[in-house]
Amino acid sequence: MLEVRDVAKKFGELVALNGVSFKVDSDCLGIIGPNGAGKTTLFDVISGFLRPDSGDVRFRGISIVGKKPSSLVKMGLVRTFQLIKVFKHMSVEENVLAADGDGDILKRVGLWEKRNLLACKLSQGELRKLSIGLALAAKPKLLMLDEPFSGLSSAESRELDGIIRELMDDGISLVIIEHKLKELFKLADRVIVLNFGEVIFEGSPEEAVRDKNVIEAYLGKSENHVGN
Numbered sequence: 002m003l004e005v006r007d008v009a010k011k012f013g014e015l016v017a018l019n020g021v022s023f024k025v026d027s028d029c030l031g032i033i034g035p036n037g038a039g040k041t042t043l044f045d046v047i048s049g050f051l052r053p054d055s056g057d058v059r060f061r062g063i064s065i066v067g068k069k070p071s072s073l074v075k076m077g078l079v080r081t082f083q084l085i086k087v088f089k090h091m092s093v094e095e096n097v098l099a100a101d102g103d104g105d106i107l108k109r110v111g112l113w114e115k116r117n118l119l120a121c122k123l124s125q126g127e128l129r130k131l132s133i134g135l136a137l138a139a140k141p142k143l144l145m146l147d148e149p150f151s152g153l154s155s156a157e158s159r160e161l162d163g164i165i166r167e168l169m170d171d172g173i174s175l176v177i178i179e180h181k182l183k184e185l186f187k188l189a190d191r192v193i194v195l196n197f198g199e200v201i202f203e204g205s206p207e208e209a210v211r212d213k214n215v216i217e218a219y220l221g222k223s224e225n226h227v228g229n
Contacts, residue, residue: 002026002143002174003047003078008056010042010198017042018053019198025143029165029175031189031206033182035218038195040178041083044147047176048080049073060143077142083151083178085128089121093131096120102138110134110164126157130164143174150181158184186210194218 003025010018017039023030032040045051047058049070058065060078073079088096094116097106107113110130115123120131129149136144149165150158158181165188169175179185186192186206194202194209196218202209209215 002061003176004057004059005043005047006057006059008043008046008053008058010039010046010051010053016198018046021056021195021198021200023193023200023203025174025176027172027174028190029169029177029188031185031192032176032178032195033180033185033192033209034195037197038218039198040195041147042198043195044080044145044176044178048078048145074139074141077140078145079136079139079141079143080145081132081136081147081149083147085132087120087128087131087135089119091120092117093120093123096131097134097138100135100138102134106134106137109137109167111160124157125152126154126160129153129157129161133161133164137168141173143176144168145176145178147178148180149177150179150184162187182206182210 005021005023008018008021021043034040042051046053049065049068052067060076065073088099093112094107104113107116110133112127112130112134115127123131149161153161162184177185177189189206192204192206192209193200194215201214201218202212
């Protein structure tokens with residue numbers, strides 16, 4: 002479905018990505034790492050918002066480097082953003098209609114009862130669900146979610162977990178950046194860990210929590226928790 006081959010990206014002297022490679026098939030891949038590891042830059046490169054300095058990104062066997070984000074959406078590669086992007090002064094239903102969706106999507110993400118409410122009146126969890134609904138309107142084959150559990154309560158996280166599992170059951174491949182490891186590890190089949198722009202681990206969530214390099218990346222020599 003997706004193949005990232007030796008991708009590198011620099012901003013001036015800052016190396017954001019350095020030889021990143023991985024594949025995504027019909028599964029759920031989690032991407033984790035401390036702040037500044039290069040996670041969002043990687044999403045920006047894959048989704049066409051940034052062009053890599055070197056390397057290749059292939060979606061369903063086709064190189065997509067240089068293609069515009071709108072073209073990638075038409076191909077079935079769709080992403081959400083850490084900062085939720087919806088039309089806050091339009092109703093929930095108007096948001097979905099503007100994205101060429103319909104009421105079935107609102108039912109799917111649990112917002113049918115809120116369809117006449119202005120988006121600005123939604124809770125953080127409901128806004129997350131709406132942003133996923135807008136992404137689903139594009140009929141994705143691969144959906145990339147950037148910190149979908151950020152700012153959610155325990156109840157909202159459980160609801161979102163159920164929605165994501167239904168997407169997986171429907172055959173949509175998923176790539177998820179998330180700093181809430183408990184929520185992510187319930188969903189991810191595999192995890193890659195970025196640190197200083199490099200992949201330092203790839204494997205199962207169970208293996209990740211026992212890996213020395215992963216533990217050091219999050220805790221550091223001072224054993225202070227890094228966060229993201």
